[in-house]
Amino acid sequence: MTEEIYRHIPEIKKIKSGIAHIFIKHTSASLTINENADPSVRIDMETHFNNMIPENMPYYEHDTEGSDDMPAHLKSVIIGSSISIPITNGKFNLGTWQGIYLCEHRNYGGSRNIVITIMGDE
Amino acid sequence: MTEEIYRHIPEIKKIKSGIAHIFIKHTSASLTINENADPSVRIDMETHFNNMIPENMPYYEHDTEGSDDMPAHLKSVIIGSSISIPITNGKFNLGTWQGIYLCEHRNYGGSRNIVITIMGDE
Amino acid sequence: MTEEIYRHIPEIKKIKSGIAHIFIKHTSASLTINENADPSVRIDMETHFNNMIPENMPYYEHDTEGSDDMPAHLKSVIIGSSISIPITNGKFNLGTWQGIYLCEHRNYGGSRNIVITIMGDE
Numbered sequence: 630m631t632e633e634i635y636r637h638i639p640e641i642k643k644i645k646s647g648i649a650h651i652f653i654k655h656t657s658a659s660l661t662i663n664e665n666a667d668p669s670v671r672i673d674m675e676t677h678f679n680n681m682i683p684e685n686m687p688y689y690e691h692d693t694e695g696s697d698d699m700p701a702h703l704k705s706v707i708i709g710s711s712i713s714i715p716i717t718n719g720k721f722n723l724g725t726w727q728g729i730y731l732c733e734h735r736n737y738g739g740s741r742n743i744v745i746t747i748m749g750d751e
Numbered sequence: 752m753t754e755e756i757y758r759h760i761p762e763i764k765k766i767k768s769g770i771a772h773i774f775i776k777h778t779s780a781s782l783t784i785n786e787n788a789d790p791s792v793r794i795d796m797e798t799h800f801n802n803m804i805p806e807n808m809p810y811y812e813h814d815t816e817g818s819d820d821m822p823a824h825l826k827s828v829i830i831g832s833s834i835s836i837p838i839t840n841g842k843f844n845l846g847t848w849q850g851i852y853l854c855e856h857r858n859y860g861g862s863r864n865i866v867i868t869i870m871g872d873e
Numbered sequence: 874m875t876e877e878i879y880r881h882i883p884e885i886k887k888i889k890s891g892i893a894h895i896f897i898k899h900t901s902a903s904l905t906i907n908e909n910a911d912p913s914v915r916i917d918m919e920t921h922f923n924n925m926i927p928e929n930m931p932y933y934e935h936d937t938e939g940s941d942d943m944p945a946h947l948k949s950v951i952i953g954s955s956i957s958i959p960i961t962n963g964k965f966n967l968g969t970w971q972g973i974y975l976c977e978h979r980n981y982g983g984s985r986n987i988v989i990t991i992m993g994d995e
Contacts, residue, residue, distance in 0.1 A: 648894055648990055650770055652837050654846030656786040662954045664900040664946050669934040673943050674950065676932045681803065681925065688798045690791040699795050702786050706796065710784045710849070711835055713955055715896050715988040722988050724898030727954070744837040744844050746770055748870060748992060772892055774959050776968030778908040803925065810920045812913040821917050824908050828918065832906045832971070833957050866959040866966050868892055870992060 630729040631665075631721065640747055642719040647749015649721065652711040654742045657701035657734045659708035665728025674732075678704055701734035708732055716749055752851040753787075753843065762869055764841040769871015771843065774833040776864045779823035779856050781830035787850025796854075800826055823856035830854055838871055874973040875909075875965065884991055886963040891993015893965065896955040898986045901945035901978045903952035909972025918976075922948055945978035952976055960993055 634651070635641060641649065653660050664670045682703045684696040691699045712729065715722040731741065756773070757763060763771065775782050786792045804825045806818040813821045834851065837844040853863065878895070879885060885893065897904050908914045926947045928940040935943045956973065959966040975985065 646990065648992065650835055650837065652835070652844070654844070654849065656784070656846070656848050661950045662900070663950055664935075667935055667937070670943070670946055673933050673935050674947060677926065677930065677943075677947055680930075680932075682799065686799065686802075688802075689795050691786075691789055691795050693789070699792070699799075702792055703796065703799055706783045706785055707829055707951055709831065709953065713835065713894055713896070713957065715894065715990050717988070722896070722898070724900070724986070726900050727898065742846070744839070746768065746837050746871075748770065749990075772957055772959065774957070774966070776966070776971065778906070778968070778970050804921065808921065808924075810924075811917050813908075813911055813917050815911070821914070821921075824914055825918060825921055828905045828907055829951055831953065835957065864968070866961070868890065868959050868993075870892065 630731055634729070634745065638745055638747065641716055643751045644716045644747060644749040645718060645751060647716045647747060649714045649716055650711060650746040651729070652744045653731070654744065656705055658738060658741050659705040659710060659732045659734065660712045661708050661730045661732060662712055662727050663730050664726050666726055697736045704732070704734045716747070752853055756851070756867065760867055760869065763838055765873045766838045766869060766871040767840060767873060769838045769869060771836045771838055772833060772868040773851070774866045775853070776866065778827055780860060780863050781827040781832060781854045781856065782834045783830050783852045783854060784834055784849050785852050786848050788848055819858045826854070826856045874975055878973070878989065882989055882991065885960055887995045888960045888991060888993040889962060889995060891960045891991060893958045893960055894955060894990040894992070895973070896988045897975070898988065900949055902982060902985050903949040903954060903976045903978065904956045905952050905974045905976060906956055906971050907974050908970050910970055941980045948976070948978045960991070
């Protein structure tokens, strides 16, 4: 996702020191930063979250939209709806292995809306 | 909580583009954004967190303030002590179903203190 | 960690109202705010996270760097790679019991790099 953001927000290049705030306008998807090199990290992350927050727990009352409804809300609370990344000399100041993840928690999620706010000194 | 914040911080209305940072000054309560329409989401969230982080785990050493003491610290770490929300044209730029949750993790919590910081261009 | 940050970033003292953003450039360590008085909180936090996210789960595929590799990524996603703290009159506006935690999730982690960004009005 990192490259997509650079393309859509060319203003990042002008910031000498600042912060990019990225916010997802949904309660069943989330944003995080994680290891971006080995695709197996994403697979294990999904498996472990499904294990920690399973579908069809007998105590779920909220299931109007199906068995993945409440688990999606729980995952989005735990992972979070926004990330903030430092900008240094026109670039995200991320570690070598860090990349931005958009986590989809519905089994059949639609398109997702994001708001990006850039703050800092040019 | 969203309406309460608008009432206490009328400065939000003046911000064209910015961020509201909301911070809770406690280690046994937390802030998050979640589905705000169906009250059963709150019930399921509490039940699932109590399941994932139970009271009276035999390995807890920190229980000076009772069996809900350590679980409250763990929940506050997982959910988080602050949220940041984009402001666009004088309003929180939240999704249709998103609302602000103040999560109380003690069984008998007292009043809670919050610091709200508004940044952005008028 | 709080005292160390004051020492390295004397600019905090000049800020009347603002935010400190602290970001860790790694995917196997994290930052959070928690109870800073009783050292048993740290012990219980580590024990509970190891319980919730164990090593050697049969479904982990990502284990190139050992059995603590994938659990470290999962813990860092759940706890988070950044915190934001309000600054009021030249000081972090933290609650009485709040302190900054740098959480190391590798069994033998090396040194860690952090980026601190200060925003606000002098």
